[in-house]
Amino acid sequence: MTNLLQFTHYTDNTLDKYPKTQVDVIYTDFQKGFDKVNHERLLHKLSQLSFSEQLLKLFKLYLQVRQQYVSYNGALSHMYEYPSGVPKGSSLSLYFFILFVIDIPQNLHYAQAPLYADDLKIFPEIKIN
Numbered sequence: 445m446t447n448l449l450q451f452t453h454y455t456d457n458t459l460d461k462y463p464k465t466q467v468d469v470i471y472t473d474f475q476k477g478f479d480k481v482n483h484e485r486l487l488h489k490l491s492q493l494s495f496s497e498q499l500l501k502l503f504k505l506y507l508q509v510r511q512q513y514v515s516y517n518g519a520l521s522h523m524y525e526y527p528s529g530v531p532k533g534s535s536l537s538l539y540f541f542i543l544f545v546i547d548i549p550q551n552l553h554y555a556q557a558p559l560y561a562d563d564l565k566i567f568p569e570i571k572i573n
Contacts, residue, residue, distance in 0.1 A: 464572040474562040479529045
């Protein structure tokens with residue numbers, strides 16, 4: 445609800461203040477977002493947040509020392525490690541995902557970008573000439 449109110453307030457104010465302006469909106473949903481979290485980037489972000497070296501090592505083991513395989517029509521692939529994704533069902537996974545995406549709005553300098561869970565709405569003000 446807050447996300448919608450923020451968007452409505454911004455749009456109303458922008459259109460009232462600047463007559464030759466429009467507000468474009470991009471709606472995103474991080475589909476399978478938990479599977480896309482890059483381990484190296486996440487660990488870098490965690491180090492920027494001043495986590496201790498021991499905790500970073502523990503997180504690295506937790507994330508990277510995992511293997512998976514593919515099963516299709518009874519055939520199995522070889523086991524392999526993969527460089528992205530957080531373990532499903534873990535309470536840490538939610539925190540890792542949030543820490544991974546939380547700074548997206550701060551890096552969009554020319555648009556509003558409220559983030560709610562795995563949804564991001566980007567809406568810049570566009571001047572019409």
